[in-house]
Amino acid sequence: MGERRPRISGGSDEGSSRRWTAMEDKTLTEYIRINGERQWNCLPQNAGLKKSGRSCRLRWLNYLKPGIKRGNISQKEEDTIIRLHKNLGNRWSVIAGLLPGRTDNEIKNYWNTKISKKIKEDDCKADSTTSSDPKPSIGHESLEVPNLTTKQQLGLCEVPQTSLNESDETSIPSPEEARMELEDDPVAAQPRDIYGVVHEHFETILSPVRICEDKWQLMHDDVWMDFEIWNTFPDQQY
DNA sequence: AACCTGCCCAACCGCAGGAAG
DNA sequence: CCTTCCTGCGGTTGGGCAGGT
Secondary structure: OOOOOOOOOOHHHHHOOOOOOHHHHHHHHHHHHHHOOOOOOOHHHHHOOOOOHHHHHHHHHHHHOOOOOOOOOOHHHHHHHHHHHHHHOOOHHHHHHOOOOOOHHHHHHHHHHHHHHHHHHHHHHHHOOOOOOOOOEEOOEEOOOOOOOHHHHHOOOOOOHHHHOOOHHHOOOOHHHHHHHHHHOHHHHHHHHHHHOOOOOOOOOHHHHHHHHHHHOOOOHHHHHHOOHHHHOOOOOO
């Protein structure tokens, strides 16, 4: 199949309550231009839109917001997505944060429709020789990704002890434990450090790193420089 | 030309975390 | 603390389109 035409709201869609019309887009854009991105729940009523606040938010973030790139994901971007997914798993919002102009929804869709298919095909080929492990990995090492929120991954909020205890392998150590672990085996400590890495653009990428540094005091230079995530953006100077 | 099938992607839903009262 | 509301995230769904028959 060839390139698809972009879908345009309105026209025959005018009667649909699901699809956004051009007029609704205009109304939403104008409202946000004046009032800003907040109070999503009140927005539909105030703006006179027959949509939910969440729907408005989604429409704005994924489609109307200035700077959104649409379609034509380049080979370089695809490579980046694959590398990041390898390290982060399905952290679409985090991955999107590292691809300026791309939304989590778009990346998720791209992954589900294209990349995962490619990977499946590759796995089928590989199956004949070796059993594959779908877990995200770093280099040759398997990486368990705990089920944490983005803020938890970034070290911006506390991780409840209950969720940490679900698996001993994925529990985050205390600063003291982490330091000891790093001294004993720097490689073993690497996977958790990924959570400090991901943030929107590289202007801010060091901010969560610093937070983790304060928190765990284990941001050893060698660990960071060895970590594969840096290779995700080979052009970037650190 | 009409119908069928698979693909794509916008939009929805449920859940969880955070903030405010 | 507890409750309520808001926001954000990831999984899933459903409608429309392109290509095949």
